[in-house]
Amino acid sequence: MTEEVYKYWFACLRRLASGKKCRLYQCMGSEEAVYYIEEKKLAEFSFLSETDREYVKNETKKGALTEDYERFLELDIKLITMADRAYPGRLKNIAAPPWALFVKGSLPEEDLPAAAIIGARQCTPYGERMAIAYGEKLAEAGIPVISGMARGVDSAGQRGALNRGGRTYAVLGSGADVCYPRENRGLYLDIQKEGGIISEQPPGVPPFKENFPARNRIISALSDMVLVMEAKERSGSLITADFALEQGKDVCALPGPVTSSFSRGCNLLIQQGAGLLLKPEDFVEDLRQRGIVKNKEIEIGNGKKSDKNEKMLESPENIVYSCLGLYPKGIDSLLAETKMEPRELMEALVSLELKGMILEISRHYYSRVK
Amino acid sequence: MSIGIVHSAALNGLEVRTVRVEADLGGGLPLFHMVGYLASEVKEAGERVRTAVKNAGVEFPVQKIIVNLSPGNVRKKGTAFDLPVALAVLSAAGEIPISALEDKMAVGELGLDGSIRPVPGILPVVWKARDEGFKGCIIPWENREEGALVEGIAIYPGKMLGELCGQLKEGTCRKYRAKGKTCRSEKGNSRLDFKDVRGQVFVKRAVEIAVAGGHNLLLTGPPGSGKSMIASRIPTILPPLLREEELELTKIYSIRGMLKEEGPLIKKRPFREVHHTITKAALIGGGIFPGPGEISLAHKGVLFLDELTEFPKAVLEVLREPLEEKKIRMVRKGGAYEFPADFMLTAATNLCPCGAFPDMEKCTCTPAQIQRYQGRLSQPFLSRIDICMDTPAVSYQELRQEEEMENIESSADIRKRVCNARDIQRKRYEADGLKGIMVNAQIPASAIERYCALDKETEELLRQAFSRMGLTARTCHRTLKVARTIADLEGAERIGTVHLKEAIGYRMPDSGWRRAGI
Numbered sequence: 001m002t003e004e005v006y007k008y009w010f011a012c013l014r015r016l017a018s019g020k021k022c023r024l025y026q027c028m029g030s031e032e033a034v035y036y037i038e039e040k041k042l043a044e045f046s047f048l049s050e051t052d053r054e055y056v057k058n059e060t061k062k063g064a065l066t067e068d069y070e071r072f073l074e075l076d077i078k079l080i081t082m083a084d085r086a087y088p089g090r091l092k093n094i095a096a097p098p099w100a101l102f103v104k105g106s107l108p109e110e111d112l113p114a115a116a117i118i119g120a121r122q123c124t125p126y127g128e129r130m131a132i133a134y135g136e137k138l139a140e141a142g143i144p145v146i147s148g149m150a151r152g153v154d155s156a157g158q159r160g161a162l163n164r165g166g167r168t169y170a171v172l173g174s175g176a177d178v179c180y181p182r183e184n185r186g187l188y189l190d191i192q193k194e195g196g197i198i199s200e201q202p203p204g205v206p207p208f209k210e211n212f213p214a215r216n217r218i219i220s221a222l223s224d225m226v227l228v229m230e231a232k233e234r235s236g237s238l239i240t241a242d243f244a245l246e247q248g249k250d251v252c253a254l255p256g257p258v259t260s261s262f263s264r265g266c267n268l269l270i271q272q273g274a275g276l277l278l279k280p281e282d283f284v285e286d287l288r289q290r291g292i293v294k295n296k297e298i299e300i301g302n303g304k305k306s307d308k309n310e311k312m313l314e315s316p317e318n319i320v321y322s323c324l325g326l327y328p329k330g331i332d333s334l335l336a337e338t339k340m341e342p343r344e345l346m347e348a349l350v351s352l353e354l355k356g357m358i359l360e361i362s363r364h365y366y367s368r369v370k
Numbered sequence: 371m372s373i374g375i376v377h378s379a380a381l382n383g384l385e386v387r388t389v390r391v392e393a394d395l396g397g398g399l400p401l402f403h404m405v406g407y408l409a410s411e412v413k414e415a416g417e418r419v420r421t422a423v424k425n426a427g428v429e430f431p432v433q434k435i436i437v438n439l440s441p442g443n444v445r446k447k448g449t450a451f452d453l454p455v456a457l458a459v460l461s462a463a464g465e466i467p468i469s470a471l472e473d474k475m476a477v478g479e480l481g482l483d484g485s486i487r488p489v490p491g492i493l494p495v496v497w498k499a500r501d502e503g504f505k506g507c508i509i510p511w512e513n514r515e516e517g518a519l520v521e522g523i524a525i526y527p528g529k530m531l532g533e534l535c536g537q538l539k540e541g542t543c544r545k546y547r548a549k550g551k552t553c554r555s556e557k558g559n560s561r562l563d564f565k566d567v568r569g570q571v572f573v574k575r576a577v578e579i580a581v582a583g584g585h586n587l588l589l590t591g592p593p594g595s596g597k598s599m600i601a602s603r604i605p606t607i608l609p610p611l612l613r614e615e616e617l618e619l620t621k622i623y624s625i626r627g628m629l630k631e632e633g634p635l636i637k638k639r640p641f642r643e644v645h646h647t648i649t650k651a652a653l654i655g656g657g658i659f660p661g662p663g664e665i666s667l668a669h670k671g672v673l674f675l676d677e678l679t680e681f682p683k684a685v686l687e688v689l690r691e692p693l694e695e696k697k698i699r700m701v702r703k704g705g706a707y708e709f710p711a712d713f714m715l716t717a718a719t720n721l722c723p724c725g726a727f728p729d730m731e732k733c734t735c736t737p738a739q740i741q742r743y744q745g746r747l748s749q750p751f752l753s754r755i756d757i758c759m760d761t762p763a764v765s766y767q768e769l770r771q772e773e774e775m776e777n778i779e780s781s782a783d784i785r786k787r788v789c790n791a792r793d794i795q796r797k798r799y800e801a802d803g804l805k806g807i808m809v810n811a812q813i814p815a816s817a818i819e820r821y822c823a824l825d826k827e828t829e830e831l832l833r834q835a836f837s838r839m840g841l842t843a844r845t846c847h848r849t850l851k852v853a854r855t856i857a858d859l860e861g862a863e864r865i866g867t868v869h870l871k872e873a874i875g876y877r878m879p880d881s882g883w884r885r886a887g888i
Contacts, residue, residue, distance in 0.1 A: 122737055124730060151737055261731055328728065331572055332762045342575045343856075346875035347868055354834050362721070362728035363590050363879065364572075364760035 005069045006031035009062075011079055011100035012202040015055050018099035022082060023047055024056075025099075035060055075177050075203050078103045094221045094247050098200040102176040105196030108144050108169050108222055113292045116146045116219050116244075117160075118237045119153025119229035124262050125359070125367040126326035127230030128156045130254055130280075134227055135160020135168070137280035141293045144168060144195065146223045148215065149188065151181050153229040153237075162190050169222065172199045173215045174207035198222075213239050220244035224292070227277060228253040231265030238265050241274070252277045260327070316340060316348040324358055324368050331364040374461030375468065377475045377504065378439075378454035379495040380446050381625060383660060383707035386491075386498035388475070390440045391451065393458035398434035404455070406439030409447035418480050419456045426484030426532035431463045445704050447659060450489040453478035453508065453531070460535060470538045474526070475499040476508040484531040488512035490627030493620055493634075496520045506545075508534070516624060516634040518548035519617065562603050564781045569768030573600055576759040576876055578784050581607055582791040583855030584809035585848075586693065586715040586754060588678070588878065591761030593725040597718035600761070601643075601674050604716060606781035608639040608671065609789045612808075615670050618710065622662050622669055640671035642713075646680040650688050660700045660707045665692050668713035678719035679746045686751050689715070693754045696812065714811070715755070719747075729763075756811065756848045757876040791858040810854045815847060822850040828867050835874050849877045 010031040013021065027045065028034045037060065042053050072079075080086045081100040089110055091097045101107070108114050115138050117131055135145050135157040145161040147154040149170035161168040170191050174180045176199040179188040191197055200218060201211060216239050220226055226244040228251070231237035241251050252275035256263020270276055277283060287293040316338075323329065323337045335345055349366060352358040358366050374393040379386050402416045416437075423430045437455055439446050454476045460466050477495055479487040492513040497520050499507050506524035509517045514527035525546040528534035537543045564574060573589065577600060580587040589597040611619065619636045623629050629636075644653065644664050655663030665673055675681060692698045696712040722740040726732035735743070792809065798821070799807040807813065813821055824832060832850075835841060841849065853865045853873035862869065 122730065330762045331760060332569065335572060336765075342572045343868070343872050346572075347871040350835075350871040350875045354831070354838055356838070360879065362760075363758060364762075365728050 003030070003032060005065050006035050007081060008069050008072055008079060009059075009065050010034055011081060011102075012068075013056070013059055014202060014205070016052060017096075018200075019096060020047060020052060021099040022097075025083065035065075072203060076104065077176050077203055080107070088222060091218065091221050094217060096217070097221075098218060100200070102199050102201070102203060103196050104176045105169075105192040107196060107198065108146065108167075112142070112144060113224045113287075114144045114146050114169075114222060116223035116226045116240070117153065117157030117229060118147055118216075118219065118226060118240050119157075120231055120235055120237060120262060121150050121152040121154075122262075123152040123156075123230045124260070124327055125361055126256065127153050127254070127262060129326055129370065130277075131156035131229045132160035132163070133280045134229070134277070134283070135162075135166070136164045137284050139164035139166020139168075141284045141287065142166070143284075143287070143293065146171065146219055148172070148212075148219055149180075149184055149191065149197075151184070155184055155187055157227075157229070158191060159187060162187075162194055165194075167195045169195045170197050171215050171218045171222070172197060172207075173201070173211040175199055175201045175203040175205040177203045178206060180207040212236060216240040217243040217247075220249055221247055223249060225250035225252060228266050228269060228274070230254065230256065230262045231269075232261055233264045233268065235265050238269070241269060250275060252283070257327075316344055317351050320345065320348040321352055321357060321368070324366055326367055328361040328365040328367040331366070334366070372462045372464065374458040374463070374466075374471075376454040376458040376461065376471050377499075378451055378477055379475060379498055380444050381448065381450075381491045381494065382444070382705065384494060384621060384625065384662075384709060385707075386494050387441075387444050388498065388502055389444065389446065389451075389454075391454040391458045392438045392440065393455070393462040394436045394438075395431055395433045395459075395462045396436070400432045400434060402435045402437075404437040404439070406437075406442050407445050408439065409445065411449055412439075412446050412451050415449070415452045415455055415480075418452055418482065419459065421482045422452070422480040422484045422531055423456055423460065425482060426530065426535065428460060428465055428532065428535060431459070435459060435462075445659070448489065448491075449479040449487075450477040450491070450495075452480035453486060453510075453528075456480060456531060457508075457535075457538075465535060466538045470541060470543075473505040474508055475502075475504045475506075478508070478510040478528070480531060486510045486528045486531060486534065488631075491625045492516045493519060493617070493624040493629075496523060496525070497621070499523060506543075508543075512631050514546050515548065515632060516620075516629055518546055519620065519635055562606055562781075564600075564603050564606065564784055565778050567596060567600055567603065568778070569764040570596055570600065570761065573759050573761050574779070574784070576757050577604060578607070578788060579852065579855055579859065579876070580714065580716070580757050581609075582788045582809075582859055583756075583795070583852065584714050584811035585756035585852055585855065586811070587717070588752075588755045588758045589716075589718040589761045590721055590758065591718075592727075592729065592763050593720060595761045595763045597761045598676050601676070601716050601718055602641075603781065604672050604674075605639065605641040607785040607788050608641075609785070609792045611637060611639055611670060619670055622666050622709065626662055626667070628667075640668050641674065642668040642671070643674040643676065646675070646677050646682075648681075648685060650685050653685060654688050654692065654698050654711075655700065655707070655709055658702060659704055660702060660709075662709045663698070665689070665698060665711040665713055666709040669710050670712055671714070672716050673713045675715070675717040678717040679743060683746060683748065687748065690750060690754065712812070717755075718761075752878055753842065753844050753848075755878040756852050758878045759876060787859060790861075791855065794858045794861070795855075810851045810858065813851055813854070818847055818850060822854050822865055824865055824870070828865060828870050831867050831870055835870075839874070839877075839879075841877070845877055849873045852876060 088107055119127055131153045138145050139161040144167040145157055146169045147158050149155055158168045168191055176197045179185050220240050220243040228237050244251050253266040253269040254277040319338050359369050361367055372395045376391045378389045378391050380389045404416055420430055457476055479489050481487055488510045492509055493516050496507050496517045500520055500523040506526055508526045511527045511529045517525040526543045527546050591597055616635055642664050653664050692711040698711045699708045721727040722735040722743050724734050727740055796808050853870045856869040856872050857865045
């Protein structure tokens with residue numbers, strides 16, 4: 001049996017904290033040595049609790065290591081431990097660095113600045129649209145986007161980066177071979193091609209709730225700045241922001257209406273001194289001035305901006321469009337605001353939708369596309 | 371040889387088969403025996419007949435009596451054979467001349483005291499009797515009005531067996547003349563009116579279109595927004611039934627024994643609200659010998675399913691074929707049974723467990739919960755909905771606004787427009803000889819090109835909608851039919867872009883109401 005087999009076995013010891021794994025490895029010198037450890041020797045390590053010892057002892061009795069490893073090889077997942085040279089430098093200096101990373105695809109490049117786009121799973125079209133816009137802008141500036149591939153903001157930001165051919169990395173709370181949430185299957189495959197799926201968990205581990213706060217520390221550690229798009233007052237995104245502050249990263253938040261419960265967490269972050277995210281262009285420009293982004297600005301046509309509204313000045317469509325924003329509005333409030341006849345309003349809405357200017361978010365709830 | 375023969379009828383679903391009831395009196399030990407593929411309630415008829423005859427004051431022959439109901443391969447069930455069996459026995463015994471019975475059909479149940487009791491299914495039986503060339507029908511007194519609905523055949527209603535027997539013997543049977551009560555107009559539940567519904571102008575518009583064209587309607591929205599209130603007012607804007615529709619509907623209700631003794635004719639379009647605990651059999655009709663279910667009772671009217679997501683999936687899925695075919699066909703051991711089921715489906719539902727979705731500030735459900743909740747309705751079922759309308763919560767101003775009361779349309783106003791649109795539709799399809807098509811919802815796929823013809827501009831609009839909004843062939847057809855109705859409401863000859871756009875706005879979104887994923 002080769003060294004790799006023991007390395008895989010050791011990385012898969014889920015119930016042993018990574019700090020303890022690290023010390024155990026340092027004491028024994030190699031994973032193979034840990035596997036063949038004697039009970040007496042194991043008892044000497046005071047940093048291991050009784051349950052830890054019991055756990056390691058039971059695991060060392062496990063046979064069929066080669067079979068397990070061969071199955072792992074078929075998954076096309078790379079295993080990188082702290083002992084490896086490829087282990088990301090950004091992770092080494094955090095409070096509890098993961099002992100091992102399972103990577104499907106690649107790891108973010110060491111010398112490139114990276115940004116995390118995070119936010120609520122349940123978000124408004126505003127949060128989603130802004131996440132996409134920031135993802136796109138960062139990609140254009142050559143900055144990889146790191147996130148958790150969760151529903152809502154996370155996947156929107158990563159999709160945005162992919163839209164512009166940028167690189168993006170997803171840190172999962174499940175095994176790297178488990179696509180969660182399932183409906184993000186397409187995104188999961190695309191991220192593998194244009195970046196990587198990263199997980200601290202061994203392959204096959206389902207998305208356990210308790211894994212998620214821990215994976216958040218990896219998201220913030222791999223990034224140089226954390227962009228919070230939408231977060232409620234109690235939210236996982238705020239946990240990530242806390243980790244980021246602890247790790248000394250920049251935290252920026254997207255402001256929202258003070259009445260929106262979806263932006264309360266972001267507004268609180270801003271109150272506490274987080275950077276204020278205005279236009280994505282401004283954010284990237286700021287990075288450029290600070291020397292974080294070095295590549296040249298990609299020219300994006302500015303001529304497109306004001307063509308839409310002029311086309312249909314004073315038409316019913318324009319009236320309806322002006323009543324809409326990024327927060328969805330129901331058809332009855334539109335009726336009250338525009339004072340139109342139902343059929344006239346419906347006609348205008350369908351026309352706008354066909355022109356691709358508005359979106360029906362839910363049945364008869366509409367928002368602007370941009 | 372002394373044989374008595376009486377004609378009667380066996381009901382098999384909506385189908386009626388004439389049955390010959392023969393009684394033979396012969397030598398041998400006295401006994402009463404009935405044969406001819408009989409259900410147990412028909413076998414029991416022997417005891418009822420024997421006692422009823424005795425109590426009617428006629429002597430029951432003490433002889434070997436064999437009664438045969440032919441054809442022997444048709445299953446006979448129900449209690450309507452009591453009277454014909456009694457008459458056949460009495461005829462065989464010489465109490466009634468054979469000539470008095472040969473051109474008549476008889477149905478009815480007997481009580482032990484000799485009284486003739488009402489039975490279900492009189493209308494289809496009398497109908498059949500007339501078609502078969504019988505001159506008259508002997509039916510229970512309580513069913514006289516129902517029997518009299520059929521023109522061109524004499525009705526002889528009987529109260530007591532003894533009395534009837536005497537009349538037949540002496541040839542003094544009196545034809546029954548309908549009192550003309552059927553002309554009485556039915557007011558129905560006139561307390562309900564669309565005037566009571568504040569706000570919700572859009573929903574009212576959608577309901578009007580749905581009723582005008584017979585389109586299936588789904589109302590979504592939070593609890594308390596008035597979905598059920600609006601649905602319960604649909605009967606107040608339904609157009610009147612045509613004469614042939616009235617009779618068709620009355621036949622269905624007749625088999626179920628759901629007609630009133632006075633004025634049995636169903637003059638109002640039915641509105642059947644069913645609870646979500648309903649079984650498949652109750653909904654489409656069931657049993658070993660199926661009778662009409664709720665969907666057939668809602669024929670030519672409205673079937674209302676409140677809290678649609680609470681219905682078991684299996685129950686909703688059985689609606690799929692009837693929604694397309696406008697009838698239900700069931701095959702059982704005894705043969706195939708077919709009932710008409712041309713109803714307009716109206717359903718109401720919340721969009722998430724807490725009901726507040728899509729108001730995300732109020733909704734407390736997780737995306738997974740919402741998805742699971744909405745996933746209870748299958749896409750094939752939803753794609754049979756023509757009009758899907760959101761029913762938002764009504765604001766306080768709308769609820770309490772007094773001064774605009776007179777601006778709110780009453781049911782009578784809406785009904786007038788609906789009737790106009792329906793007239794246009796009926797005349798159009800009648801003129802082209804399309805039999806049985808009354809509303810746009812019934813246009814067959816083959817005739818869509820013809821009745822929903824589009825000009826170049828409108829065609830282009832449809833093409834855009836098809837690709838941009840992900841319409842399918844089915845939703846495309848349904849949208850076109852709705853557009854046709856909107857045009858008819860306006861009295862427009864052709865479907866214009868205005869009509870099509872509005873119809874597109876009401877279409878059932880293909881991905882349900884789920885937010886488009888990225």
